[in-house]
Amino acid sequence: MGSTAANRNKPSPTRRPLVLITGSAGLIGTRLAAALGRHFDVVGLDLRCTGTDHDCREVDLTSDESLEAVLDDIAAGHGTRVASVIHLAAYFDLTNQPHPLYERLNVGGTRRLLQALRRKFDVEQFVYAGTMLVHAPTEPGVPITESSPLEAKWIYPRSKLAAEAVVAEEHGDIPAVLLRIAGLYTNDCGSAFVAHQIQRIYERRLTGHLYAGDPARGQAMIHIDDLVELVERLVERREQLPAKQPGGASQPLALLAGEPAVMTYEALQNRLGELLHGEQAWRTRSVPHVLAQAGAWVQEKTEPAVPDAIDRGEPPFIRPFMAAMSEDHYEIDIGRARGLLDWSPQHRIRDTLPEMVDALQADPPGWYARHKLAPPQWMQTSEEEGYDPAALKARFDETRRTEHDRTRWAHFLNIGLGGWVLTSPPTLGYTDPAMTASDIATGLWIILFATLSLSRQADWARLATAAAGIWLTLAPLVFWTPSAAAYLNGTLVGALVFCLAIVVAPMPGIAPMAKLTGPDIPRGWSYSPSAWTQRLPVIALAFVGLYISRYLAAYQLGHTPQAWDPFFGDGTERVITSSVSEAWPVPDAGLGGFTYLLEILTGLLGGRARWRTMPWVVVLFGILIVPLGAVSIFFIVIQPIVIGTWCSLCLVAALAMLIQIPYSYDELLATGQFLAQRRRQGKPLLRVFLFGDTADGTGADQPSEDRPSEFDRPARAVLGDIFGGGVSLPWTLAVSTLLGVWLMCTRLIFDTAGAQAHSDHLLGALVVSFSVAALGEAGRSLRLFNLVLGMAVMGAPWMLDGGSLTADVAGVAVGAVLIALAIPRGRIRCRYGDWDKFVI
Secondary structure (H helix, E strand, O other), X not given: OOOOHHHOOOOOOOOOOEEXXXXXXXXXXXXXXXXXXXXXXXXXXXXXXXXXXXXXXXXXXXXXXXXXXXXXXXXXXXXOEEOEEEEOOOOOOOOOOOOHHHHHHHHHHHHHHHHHHHXXXXXXXXXXXXXXXXXXXXXXXXXXXXXXXXXXXXXXXXXXHHHHHHHXXXXXXXXEEEEEEOEEEOOOOOOHHHHHHHHHHHOOOHXXXXXXXXXXXXXXXXXXXXXXXXXXXXXXXXOOOOOOOHHHOOOOEEEEEOOOOXXXXXXXXXXXXXHXXXXXXXXXXXXXXXXXXXHHHXXXXXXXXXXXXXXXXXXXXXXXXXXXXXXXXXXXXXXXXXXXXXXXXXOOHHHHHHHHHHHHHHOHHHHHHHOOOOOOHHHHHHHXXXXXXXXXXXXXXXXXXXXXXXXXXXXXXXXXXXXXXXXXXXXXXXXXXXXXXXXXXXXXXXXXXXXXXXXXXXXXXXXXXXHHHHHHHHHHXXXXXXXXXXXXXXXXXXXXXXXXXXXXXXXXXOOHHHHHOOOOEEXXXXXXXXXXXXXXXXXXXXXXXXXXHHHHHHHHOOXXXXXXXXXXXXXXXXXXXXXXXXXXXXXXXXXXXXXXXXXXXXXXXXXXXXXXXXXXXXXXXXXXXXXXXXXXXXXXXXXXXXXXXXXXXXXXXXXHHHHHHHHHHHHHHHHHHHHHHHHHOXXXXXXXXXXXXXXXXXXXXXXXXXXOOOOOOOHHHHHHHHHHOOEOOOHHHHHHXXXXXXXXXXXXXXXXXXXXXXXXXXXXXXXXXXXXXXXXXXXXXXXXXXXXHHHXXXXXXXXXXXXXXXXXXXXXXXXXXXXXXXXXXXXXXXOEHHHHHHOO
16 A cells, blocks of 8 residues: 555544554653653564554564564554654674674565555555664764765665665655664763773773774764654654755755764763762773784683673673774754754753763662673672662772872882982993893883873783882892892892882782672681781791792802801702702792792782682692792702702701791681682672672771781780691690701711611601691691601601611601600680681
């Protein structure tokens, strides 16, 4: 049935004019149906009508049979006169990849709909909802008009442009309007692009400070209420509108719809930074197109390999094609809509941004869900734990702002230290070019990133500064510097730079829930294994190891002519110049000193709850102590066996490392329990490991800033915790340790030799190691290894040669005593939660 004036029937006096809306279950469709329903009979068409409040019919626009059946049903119930058809239905995604629905629905569905309408209905108006992106981009100050060149630059607007051609070809006598709509937004946001922009700034992501190209570009936007009003006027004034393009053009009438004032990307960023974080100028840095495209491509290709705990299972939003078009500017002239419809937008996105931010802050989890964004883990946890996410975020931001303001001096000092490093080569008289170049480059690096660290927005720069500090301590060893001043300078300045970069609060990377909620003492424990009183013994012993290792490294580097040894003559020099030592690419004593320095630095990181706020630091701290302690013991074992002598200073350093072990693994245990607990509760283990989380335990209901310090007690109590917290010295272990030392010295006491001497030394070193390690109450069960070692000591005289009868008898007796001493557990003063049952 055609739609000529001759066969248009007057509507029934008892029936309102009919409006059909395709895609009526969508955001625009539901709003239009409600608005037009005040004056028209509205029938919606959509693939799924679930949740709609208007008369909605399910239809597949890619199927002739489905469309014919639904339109026949509508004609039977409402007649064949249709005031307007609003065609919103379309396929859309942001991948810019070919999809069958672009052709089958956007193009073919439009053709199918128009052909069916012309056969079955008398249609007074057909409105096709397109996009302004069918036009070629323009320049700031040069608005696009309806007659501007058409140049759709990616797959979605190309499909819309193809559909416009179908409308021009198939509309026949039906007056058609091509409505080219700007970017849509609502009071809640409603725009995927703006929502992701808000998300990046709200979460303070690094990508929230970057833009590909010129941020002074932008795109026109339109509020959904303004769009609905415009479509209402189109329908109401359908009889007064021209049927074709003005000026005699044969194409359907085109209308641009949007706000004529464009808010640039940079202005949008600045306004969001101010609304979300109170920052007047949110820094947005321009990234060259090539780099931005390469970065987006790498992010897209590596996404399948990135653990969901890191990216929360969310694919990257910025695609390479978006980076390529980031400087495209879309500014529109709405003069035609003003003239024909007396319409102008009543909203501006700048004025609506506060409402968007208010909607987010009023219900962050709900806002994320509505916009199909993966919420941060802390947000999910805060809801589950009964905290208000918005209030927690506000308190977290305020806490970090206060901490950063109070400690900004540290970054100024690092800038000065960068200058010190930069000028060190001529000042200290470096003679090696590699070391000179390294310090100049590192000094410039520190100045740059310490300067960036002055901004609260640049936490990542603090990590880069800390990395430079680590390199400073290592570079003299890598380059085998002949300058003692360069070695000393690198150690001291590198350690200072590291501490000022990230040891000084606020520590980057701690999740809000971890920082502001949760206990200092784990559930079921009687003390905090991360308390300063627990870490001070480890740090003090690490200083002992550092001083010794630096002295030995100075000899290896040629800074001192001899290495002193009070007991074994040239033993120290022979050990640290042996083939074992020289097998390393750097001075092995210097590497040991670097390890001790890392122990000190990681020991200083974090507060009393770092067992749950910084699990990765605790694990790194433990790795530096426990496995590397085992390596130190191994080198002590091989000294008399492989090298044939002892190194007194090496023994002292190894002993310092060994004593650290019982003071360290209670913190490792608490972190392991915490990670296991959070995993059982369904939390992503890797994210909790990297960023921390809340937990149950003593003081969890008390704000961390209100909890008393462990030093707010009498000195006697503080010293008692320093030397005895989680560590005790049963007489059985003290005697076992002495017996182990005795075994190591049998070649001196009984003049044993050969295999027997080597066996005594090895077994004695192991007895000392396990006895000292068992001083930590959480690891008291390690003493049971002495049962096996005692048996080995008893059996060695019968199987190995090299000992006298007296030595053999003494060995058997010592082995028996070790077995007897390994059985009593000794007193346990502290509690360790679920681990108590393993303290046997």
